[in-house]
Amino acid sequence: GGGFGLFARILEDAKNAVWAVPAPKGGSRAFCDRMNSWAQGEGQPGLGYIFWSEDQGAWGGPIAKNLGAEKTDAVMGQLGLGQGDAAFFVAGDPKVFYKFAGSARTKVGTDLGLVDENRFEFVWIVDFPMFEMNEETNHVDFSHNPFSMPQGELEALETKDPLDILAYQYDIVCNGYELCSGAVRNHRPDVMLKAFDIAGYGPSVVEEQFGGMLNAFRHGAPPHGGLAPGIDRIVMLLAGQTAIREVIAFPLNQQGQDLLMNAPSDVTDKQLKELHIRTAPPIKV
Structure with a gap:
Protein backbone atom coordinates (compact mmCIF):
# COMPACT_ATOMS: atom_id res chain seq x y z
CA GLY A 1 0.00 0.00 0.00
CA LEU A 112 29.28 -3.24 10.53
CA GLY A 113 31.06 -5.47 13.04
CA LEU A 114 27.79 -7.16 14.08
CA VAL A 115 29.30 -10.64 13.76
CA ASP A 116 31.25 -12.01 16.73
CA GLU A 117 34.25 -13.56 15.01
CA ASN A 118 35.29 -15.43 18.17
CA ARG A 119 32.25 -17.67 18.52
CA PHE A 120 31.11 -20.93 16.97
CA GLU A 121 27.34 -20.96 16.45
CA PHE A 122 25.75 -24.28 15.48
CA VAL A 123 22.32 -24.92 14.00
CA TRP A 124 20.47 -28.00 12.77
CA ILE A 125 18.73 -27.59 9.41
CA VAL A 126 15.84 -30.08 9.27
CA ASP A 127 12.58 -30.82 7.45
CA PHE A 128 13.86 -30.48 3.90
CA PRO A 129 11.06 -30.70 1.30
CA MET A 130 10.98 -34.06 -0.44
CA PHE A 131 9.74 -32.63 -3.75
CA GLU A 132 9.74 -29.32 -5.59
CA MET A 133 8.23 -27.99 -8.79
CA ASN A 134 10.66 -28.07 -11.69
CA GLU A 135 10.02 -24.72 -13.36
CA GLU A 136 11.54 -25.85 -16.66
CA THR A 137 9.31 -28.91 -17.06
CA ASN A 138 6.44 -27.74 -14.80
CA HIS A 139 6.43 -31.17 -13.17
CA VAL A 140 7.11 -32.35 -9.63
CA ASP A 141 10.70 -33.50 -9.11
CA PHE A 142 12.93 -34.48 -6.21
CA SER A 143 14.27 -31.43 -4.40
CA HIS A 144 17.40 -32.98 -2.90
CA ASN A 145 18.02 -36.68 -2.26
CA PRO A 146 15.59 -39.16 -3.85
CA PHE A 147 16.80 -41.98 -1.59
CA SER A 148 15.75 -40.32 1.68
CA MET A 149 12.76 -41.57 3.64
CA PRO A 150 9.76 -39.23 3.36
CA GLN A 151 8.22 -38.23 6.66
CA GLY A 152 5.00 -40.22 6.95
CA GLU A 153 6.38 -42.85 4.56
CA LEU A 154 3.90 -44.47 2.16
CA GLU A 155 0.81 -42.88 3.74
CA ALA A 156 2.19 -39.40 3.14
CA LEU A 157 3.05 -40.21 -0.47
CA GLU A 158 -0.46 -41.49 -1.12
CA THR A 159 -2.48 -38.84 0.71
CA LYS A 160 -0.56 -35.53 0.79
CA ASP A 161 0.24 -32.90 -1.80
CA PRO A 162 3.77 -33.83 -2.94
CA LEU A 163 4.97 -30.26 -2.34
CA ASP A 164 3.89 -30.56 1.33
CA ILE A 165 5.84 -33.76 2.00
CA LEU A 166 8.97 -33.38 4.11
CA ALA A 167 11.97 -35.71 4.13
CA TYR A 168 14.14 -37.05 6.93
CA GLN A 169 17.13 -34.98 5.81
CA TYR A 170 19.31 -32.81 8.00
CA ASP A 171 22.45 -30.68 8.04
CA ILE A 172 24.64 -29.31 10.80
CA VAL A 173 25.79 -25.77 10.04
CA CYS A 174 28.38 -23.77 11.97
CA ASN A 175 28.87 -20.05 11.33
CA GLY A 176 27.17 -20.44 7.97
CA TYR A 177 29.25 -23.42 6.81
CA GLU A 178 27.67 -26.83 6.32
CA LEU A 179 29.74 -29.29 8.39
CA CYS A 180 27.65 -32.44 8.15
CA SER A 181 24.89 -33.58 5.85
CA GLY A 182 22.81 -36.70 6.24
CA ALA A 183 19.47 -38.44 6.10
CA VAL A 184 17.42 -41.40 7.18
CA ARG A 185 17.52 -43.58 4.10
CA ASN A 186 14.54 -45.08 2.35
CA HIS A 187 14.79 -48.84 2.89
CA ARG A 188 11.34 -49.93 1.61
CA PRO A 189 10.79 -50.87 -2.05
CA ASP A 190 7.12 -49.84 -2.00
CA VAL A 191 7.95 -46.39 -0.65
CA MET A 192 10.78 -45.91 -3.14
CA LEU A 193 8.67 -46.93 -6.13
CA LYS A 194 5.87 -44.58 -5.07
CA ALA A 195 8.28 -41.66 -4.48
CA PHE A 196 9.84 -42.10 -7.91
CA ASP A 197 6.40 -42.46 -9.49
CA ILE A 198 5.39 -39.06 -8.10
CA ALA A 199 8.53 -37.61 -9.68
CA GLY A 200 7.59 -39.12 -13.05
CA TYR A 201 9.74 -42.26 -13.06
CA GLY A 202 7.75 -45.45 -13.65
CA PRO A 203 8.51 -48.80 -12.00
CA SER A 204 10.33 -50.14 -15.07
CA VAL A 205 12.75 -47.20 -15.04
CA VAL A 206 13.45 -47.59 -11.32
CA GLU A 207 13.95 -51.34 -11.67
CA GLU A 208 16.34 -50.81 -14.57
CA GLN A 209 18.43 -48.09 -12.91
CA PHE A 210 18.24 -49.07 -9.24
CA GLY A 211 17.31 -52.75 -9.38
CA GLY A 212 20.25 -53.80 -7.22
CA MET A 213 19.19 -51.47 -4.43
CA LEU A 214 15.56 -52.56 -4.63
CA ASN A 215 16.55 -56.23 -4.46
CA ALA A 216 18.68 -55.54 -1.40
CA PHE A 217 15.68 -53.89 0.23
CA ARG A 218 13.46 -56.85 -0.66
CA HIS A 219 15.88 -59.12 1.17
CA GLY A 220 15.41 -57.14 4.35
CA ALA A 221 17.69 -54.10 4.55
CA PRO A 222 17.17 -52.57 8.02
CA PRO A 223 16.25 -48.94 8.67
CA HIS A 224 19.44 -46.92 8.47
CA GLY A 225 20.66 -43.34 8.45
CA GLY A 226 23.62 -41.20 9.35
CA LEU A 227 25.63 -38.17 8.35
CA ALA A 228 29.00 -37.42 6.84
CA PRO A 229 31.19 -34.77 8.47
CA GLY A 230 33.30 -32.48 6.32
CA ILE A 231 36.53 -32.68 8.32
CA ASP A 232 38.26 -30.15 6.07
CA ARG A 233 35.55 -27.57 6.75
CA ILE A 234 35.87 -28.14 10.50
CA VAL A 235 39.62 -27.61 10.26
CA MET A 236 39.04 -24.48 8.19
CA LEU A 237 36.88 -22.96 10.95
CA LEU A 238 39.31 -23.95 13.70
CA ALA A 239 42.16 -22.40 11.72
CA GLY A 240 40.26 -19.15 11.26
CA GLN A 241 40.25 -19.46 7.47
CA THR A 242 37.46 -18.65 5.02
CA ALA A 243 38.74 -20.64 2.01
CA ILE A 244 38.83 -24.41 2.21
CA ARG A 245 41.77 -24.63 -0.16
CA GLU A 246 43.93 -23.12 2.62
CA VAL A 247 43.59 -26.24 4.77
CA ILE A 248 43.50 -29.16 2.32
CA ALA A 249 46.61 -31.04 1.31
CA PHE A 250 46.34 -30.79 -2.46
CA PRO A 251 44.23 -27.74 -3.40
CA LEU A 252 43.15 -27.28 -6.99
CA ASN A 253 43.58 -24.02 -8.86
CA GLN A 254 40.77 -22.34 -10.80
CA GLN A 255 41.48 -24.58 -13.80
CA GLY A 256 40.96 -27.71 -11.68
CA GLN A 257 44.69 -28.55 -11.66
CA ASP A 258 46.70 -29.95 -8.76
CA LEU A 259 50.03 -28.20 -9.30
CA LEU A 260 51.84 -30.22 -6.61
CA MET A 261 50.89 -33.58 -8.12
CA ASN A 262 50.96 -32.28 -11.70
CA ALA A 263 47.45 -33.58 -12.26
CA PRO A 264 45.61 -34.08 -14.45
CA SER A 265 48.33 -35.21 -16.83
CA ASP A 266 48.24 -36.35 -20.46
CA VAL A 267 46.75 -39.78 -21.04
CA THR A 268 48.63 -42.26 -23.20
CA ASP A 269 47.25 -43.98 -26.30
CA LYS A 270 47.73 -47.32 -24.55
CA GLN A 271 45.50 -46.28 -21.65
CA LEU A 272 42.82 -45.03 -24.00
CA LYS A 273 42.91 -48.29 -25.95
CA GLU A 274 42.54 -50.38 -22.77
CA LEU A 275 39.37 -48.46 -21.89
CA HIS A 276 38.00 -48.35 -25.46
CA ILE A 277 38.02 -44.54 -25.37
CA ARG A 278 39.12 -42.12 -28.08
CA THR A 279 39.53 -38.38 -27.73
CA ALA A 280 37.73 -35.84 -29.87
CA PRO A 281 39.59 -32.51 -29.68
CA PRO A 282 37.41 -29.47 -30.28
CA ILE A 283 37.38 -28.22 -33.86
CA LYS A 284 39.15 -24.88 -34.15
CA VAL A 285 37.12 -22.34 -36.07
Whole structure:
Protein backbone atom coordinates (compact mmCIF):
# COMPACT_ATOMS: atom_id res chain seq x y z
CA GLY A 1 0.00 0.00 0.00
CA GLY A 2 3.00 2.31 -0.15
CA GLY A 3 3.88 4.83 -2.78
CA PHE A 4 7.03 3.13 -4.03
CA GLY A 5 5.95 2.19 -7.56
CA LEU A 6 8.72 -0.31 -8.30
CA PHE A 7 7.90 -2.52 -5.31
CA ALA A 8 4.16 -2.08 -5.93
CA ARG A 9 4.52 -3.41 -9.48
CA ILE A 10 6.68 -6.32 -8.33
CA LEU A 11 4.12 -7.30 -5.69
CA GLU A 12 1.34 -7.50 -8.27
CA ASP A 13 2.61 -11.05 -8.90
CA ALA A 14 1.47 -13.20 -5.97
CA LYS A 15 4.68 -15.24 -5.88
CA ASN A 16 6.83 -12.16 -5.33
CA ALA A 17 7.85 -10.58 -2.04
CA VAL A 18 9.96 -7.81 -0.56
CA TRP A 19 12.53 -8.85 2.02
CA ALA A 20 14.33 -6.52 4.40
CA VAL A 21 17.90 -6.84 5.66
CA PRO A 22 18.23 -4.72 8.84
CA ALA A 23 21.50 -2.84 9.29
CA PRO A 24 21.77 -1.54 12.87
CA LYS A 25 24.21 1.41 13.06
CA GLY A 26 24.50 1.43 9.27
CA GLY A 27 22.60 4.68 8.87
CA SER A 28 24.84 6.67 6.58
CA ARG A 29 24.56 7.42 2.91
CA ALA A 30 28.19 6.43 2.43
CA PHE A 31 27.59 2.93 3.79
CA CYS A 32 24.38 2.55 1.78
CA ASP A 33 26.17 3.62 -1.38
CA ARG A 34 28.92 1.06 -0.73
CA MET A 35 26.33 -1.68 -0.28
CA ASN A 36 24.58 -0.62 -3.48
CA SER A 37 27.88 -0.74 -5.40
CA TRP A 38 28.63 -4.16 -3.89
CA ALA A 39 25.22 -5.44 -5.05
CA GLN A 40 25.90 -4.24 -8.59
CA GLY A 41 29.23 -6.06 -8.47
CA GLU A 42 27.27 -9.21 -7.58
CA GLY A 43 25.28 -8.88 -10.81
CA GLN A 44 22.23 -7.21 -9.25
CA PRO A 45 20.60 -4.00 -10.50
CA GLY A 46 21.16 -2.50 -7.06
CA LEU A 47 20.00 -2.65 -3.46
CA GLY A 48 17.16 -0.47 -2.21
CA TYR A 49 17.65 1.13 1.19
CA ILE A 50 16.28 3.42 3.88
CA PHE A 51 18.74 5.11 6.23
CA TRP A 52 18.61 7.56 9.10
CA SER A 53 19.73 10.93 7.78
CA GLU A 54 21.38 13.02 10.50
CA ASP A 55 21.16 16.07 8.24
CA GLN A 56 17.41 15.75 7.86
CA GLY A 57 16.74 14.29 11.30
CA ALA A 58 14.52 11.75 9.55
CA TRP A 59 14.58 8.65 7.35
CA GLY A 60 16.22 9.26 3.97
CA GLY A 61 16.65 7.59 0.62
CA PRO A 62 14.41 7.16 -2.43
CA ILE A 63 12.21 4.52 -0.82
CA ALA A 64 11.53 6.70 2.21
CA LYS A 65 10.76 9.66 -0.02
CA ASN A 66 8.16 7.65 -1.97
CA LEU A 67 6.62 5.93 1.06
CA GLY A 68 6.29 9.09 3.11
CA ALA A 69 7.28 9.66 6.72
CA GLU A 70 4.41 7.78 8.37
CA LYS A 71 4.72 4.55 6.39
CA THR A 72 8.52 4.64 6.55
CA ASP A 73 8.31 4.95 10.34
CA ALA A 74 5.99 1.95 10.38
CA VAL A 75 8.32 -0.18 8.25
CA MET A 76 11.46 0.69 10.19
CA GLY A 77 9.65 0.33 13.51
CA GLN A 78 8.52 -3.15 12.49
CA LEU A 79 12.19 -3.98 11.89
CA GLY A 80 13.15 -2.64 15.32
CA LEU A 81 15.30 0.11 13.82
CA GLY A 82 15.74 3.74 14.83
CA GLN A 83 18.14 6.66 14.69
CA GLY A 84 21.55 5.74 13.26
CA ASP A 85 20.22 2.58 11.58
CA ALA A 86 19.45 1.50 8.01
CA ALA A 87 17.66 -1.29 6.17
CA PHE A 88 18.21 -2.78 2.73
CA PHE A 89 15.50 -4.31 0.57
CA VAL A 90 15.44 -7.11 -1.98
CA ALA A 91 12.36 -7.63 -4.15
CA GLY A 92 11.10 -10.23 -6.62
CA ASP A 93 10.70 -13.98 -6.51
CA PRO A 94 12.31 -15.27 -3.27
CA LYS A 95 13.32 -18.48 -5.03
CA VAL A 96 15.54 -16.37 -7.25
CA PHE A 97 16.94 -13.82 -4.81
CA TYR A 98 17.21 -15.68 -1.49
CA LYS A 99 20.89 -16.53 -1.92
CA PHE A 100 21.72 -12.93 -2.73
CA ALA A 101 19.67 -11.75 0.26
CA GLY A 102 21.67 -14.10 2.49
CA SER A 103 24.93 -12.74 1.08
CA ALA A 104 23.70 -9.19 1.69
CA ARG A 105 22.91 -10.01 5.31
CA THR A 106 26.36 -11.51 5.80
CA LYS A 107 27.97 -8.48 4.13
CA VAL A 108 26.06 -6.09 6.41
CA GLY A 109 26.90 -8.08 9.52
CA THR A 110 30.58 -8.31 8.66
CA ASP A 111 31.12 -4.72 7.54
CA LEU A 112 29.28 -3.24 10.53
CA GLY A 113 31.06 -5.47 13.04
CA LEU A 114 27.79 -7.16 14.08
CA VAL A 115 29.30 -10.64 13.76
CA ASP A 116 31.25 -12.01 16.73
CA GLU A 117 34.25 -13.56 15.01
CA ASN A 118 35.29 -15.43 18.17
CA ARG A 119 32.25 -17.67 18.52
CA PHE A 120 31.11 -20.93 16.97
CA GLU A 121 27.34 -20.96 16.45
CA PHE A 122 25.75 -24.28 15.48
CA VAL A 123 22.32 -24.92 14.00
CA TRP A 124 20.47 -28.00 12.77
CA ILE A 125 18.73 -27.59 9.41
CA VAL A 126 15.84 -30.08 9.27
CA ASP A 127 12.58 -30.82 7.45
CA PHE A 128 13.86 -30.48 3.90
CA PRO A 129 11.06 -30.70 1.30
CA MET A 130 10.98 -34.06 -0.44
CA PHE A 131 9.74 -32.63 -3.75
CA GLU A 132 9.74 -29.32 -5.59
CA MET A 133 8.23 -27.99 -8.79
CA ASN A 134 10.66 -28.07 -11.69
CA GLU A 135 10.02 -24.72 -13.36
CA GLU A 136 11.54 -25.85 -16.66
CA THR A 137 9.31 -28.91 -17.06
CA ASN A 138 6.44 -27.74 -14.80
CA HIS A 139 6.43 -31.17 -13.17
CA VAL A 140 7.11 -32.35 -9.63
CA ASP A 141 10.70 -33.50 -9.11
CA PHE A 142 12.93 -34.48 -6.21
CA SER A 143 14.27 -31.43 -4.40
CA HIS A 144 17.40 -32.98 -2.90
CA ASN A 145 18.02 -36.68 -2.26
CA PRO A 146 15.59 -39.16 -3.85
CA PHE A 147 16.80 -41.98 -1.59
CA SER A 148 15.75 -40.32 1.68
CA MET A 149 12.76 -41.57 3.64
CA PRO A 150 9.76 -39.23 3.36
CA GLN A 151 8.22 -38.23 6.66
CA GLY A 152 5.00 -40.22 6.95
CA GLU A 153 6.38 -42.85 4.56
CA LEU A 154 3.90 -44.47 2.16
CA GLU A 155 0.81 -42.88 3.74
CA ALA A 156 2.19 -39.40 3.14
CA LEU A 157 3.05 -40.21 -0.47
CA GLU A 158 -0.46 -41.49 -1.12
CA THR A 159 -2.48 -38.84 0.71
CA LYS A 160 -0.56 -35.53 0.79
CA ASP A 161 0.24 -32.90 -1.80
CA PRO A 162 3.77 -33.83 -2.94
CA LEU A 163 4.97 -30.26 -2.34
CA ASP A 164 3.89 -30.56 1.33
CA ILE A 165 5.84 -33.76 2.00
CA LEU A 166 8.97 -33.38 4.11
CA ALA A 167 11.97 -35.71 4.13
CA TYR A 168 14.14 -37.05 6.93
CA GLN A 169 17.13 -34.98 5.81
CA TYR A 170 19.31 -32.81 8.00
CA ASP A 171 22.45 -30.68 8.04
CA ILE A 172 24.64 -29.31 10.80
CA VAL A 173 25.79 -25.77 10.04
CA CYS A 174 28.38 -23.77 11.97
CA ASN A 175 28.87 -20.05 11.33
CA GLY A 176 27.17 -20.44 7.97
CA TYR A 177 29.25 -23.42 6.81
CA GLU A 178 27.67 -26.83 6.32
CA LEU A 179 29.74 -29.29 8.39
CA CYS A 180 27.65 -32.44 8.15
CA SER A 181 24.89 -33.58 5.85
CA GLY A 182 22.81 -36.70 6.24
CA ALA A 183 19.47 -38.44 6.10
CA VAL A 184 17.42 -41.40 7.18
CA ARG A 185 17.52 -43.58 4.10
CA ASN A 186 14.54 -45.08 2.35
CA HIS A 187 14.79 -48.84 2.89
CA ARG A 188 11.34 -49.93 1.61
CA PRO A 189 10.79 -50.87 -2.05
CA ASP A 190 7.12 -49.84 -2.00
CA VAL A 191 7.95 -46.39 -0.65
CA MET A 192 10.78 -45.91 -3.14
CA LEU A 193 8.67 -46.93 -6.13
CA LYS A 194 5.87 -44.58 -5.07
CA ALA A 195 8.28 -41.66 -4.48
CA PHE A 196 9.84 -42.10 -7.91
CA ASP A 197 6.40 -42.46 -9.49
CA ILE A 198 5.39 -39.06 -8.10
CA ALA A 199 8.53 -37.61 -9.68
CA GLY A 200 7.59 -39.12 -13.05
CA TYR A 201 9.74 -42.26 -13.06
CA GLY A 202 7.75 -45.45 -13.65
CA PRO A 203 8.51 -48.80 -12.00
CA SER A 204 10.33 -50.14 -15.07
CA VAL A 205 12.75 -47.20 -15.04
CA VAL A 206 13.45 -47.59 -11.32
CA GLU A 207 13.95 -51.34 -11.67
CA GLU A 208 16.34 -50.81 -14.57
CA GLN A 209 18.43 -48.09 -12.91
CA PHE A 210 18.24 -49.07 -9.24
CA GLY A 211 17.31 -52.75 -9.38
CA GLY A 212 20.25 -53.80 -7.22
CA MET A 213 19.19 -51.47 -4.43
CA LEU A 214 15.56 -52.56 -4.63
CA ASN A 215 16.55 -56.23 -4.46
CA ALA A 216 18.68 -55.54 -1.40
CA PHE A 217 15.68 -53.89 0.23
CA ARG A 218 13.46 -56.85 -0.66
CA HIS A 219 15.88 -59.12 1.17
CA GLY A 220 15.41 -57.14 4.35
CA ALA A 221 17.69 -54.10 4.55
CA PRO A 222 17.17 -52.57 8.02
CA PRO A 223 16.25 -48.94 8.67
CA HIS A 224 19.44 -46.92 8.47
CA GLY A 225 20.66 -43.34 8.45
CA GLY A 226 23.62 -41.20 9.35
CA LEU A 227 25.63 -38.17 8.35
CA ALA A 228 29.00 -37.42 6.84
CA PRO A 229 31.19 -34.77 8.47
CA GLY A 230 33.30 -32.48 6.32
CA ILE A 231 36.53 -32.68 8.32
CA ASP A 232 38.26 -30.15 6.07
CA ARG A 233 35.55 -27.57 6.75
CA ILE A 234 35.87 -28.14 10.50
CA VAL A 235 39.62 -27.61 10.26
CA MET A 236 39.04 -24.48 8.19
CA LEU A 237 36.88 -22.96 10.95
CA LEU A 238 39.31 -23.95 13.70
CA ALA A 239 42.16 -22.40 11.72
CA GLY A 240 40.26 -19.15 11.26
CA GLN A 241 40.25 -19.46 7.47
CA THR A 242 37.46 -18.65 5.02
CA ALA A 243 38.74 -20.64 2.01
CA ILE A 244 38.83 -24.41 2.21
CA ARG A 245 41.77 -24.63 -0.16
CA GLU A 246 43.93 -23.12 2.62
CA VAL A 247 43.59 -26.24 4.77
CA ILE A 248 43.50 -29.16 2.32
CA ALA A 249 46.61 -31.04 1.31
CA PHE A 250 46.34 -30.79 -2.46
CA PRO A 251 44.23 -27.74 -3.40
CA LEU A 252 43.15 -27.28 -6.99
CA ASN A 253 43.58 -24.02 -8.86
CA GLN A 254 40.77 -22.34 -10.80
CA GLN A 255 41.48 -24.58 -13.80
CA GLY A 256 40.96 -27.71 -11.68
CA GLN A 257 44.69 -28.55 -11.66
CA ASP A 258 46.70 -29.95 -8.76
CA LEU A 259 50.03 -28.20 -9.30
CA LEU A 260 51.84 -30.22 -6.61
CA MET A 261 50.89 -33.58 -8.12
CA ASN A 262 50.96 -32.28 -11.70
CA ALA A 263 47.45 -33.58 -12.26
CA PRO A 264 45.61 -34.08 -14.45
CA SER A 265 48.33 -35.21 -16.83
CA ASP A 266 48.24 -36.35 -20.46
CA VAL A 267 46.75 -39.78 -21.04
CA THR A 268 48.63 -42.26 -23.20
CA ASP A 269 47.25 -43.98 -26.30
CA LYS A 270 47.73 -47.32 -24.55
CA GLN A 271 45.50 -46.28 -21.65
CA LEU A 272 42.82 -45.03 -24.00
CA LYS A 273 42.91 -48.29 -25.95
CA GLU A 274 42.54 -50.38 -22.77
CA LEU A 275 39.37 -48.46 -21.89
CA HIS A 276 38.00 -48.35 -25.46
CA ILE A 277 38.02 -44.54 -25.37
CA ARG A 278 39.12 -42.12 -28.08
CA THR A 279 39.53 -38.38 -27.73
CA ALA A 280 37.73 -35.84 -29.87
CA PRO A 281 39.59 -32.51 -29.68
CA PRO A 282 37.41 -29.47 -30.28
CA ILE A 283 37.38 -28.22 -33.86
CA LYS A 284 39.15 -24.88 -34.15
CA VAL A 285 37.12 -22.34 -36.07
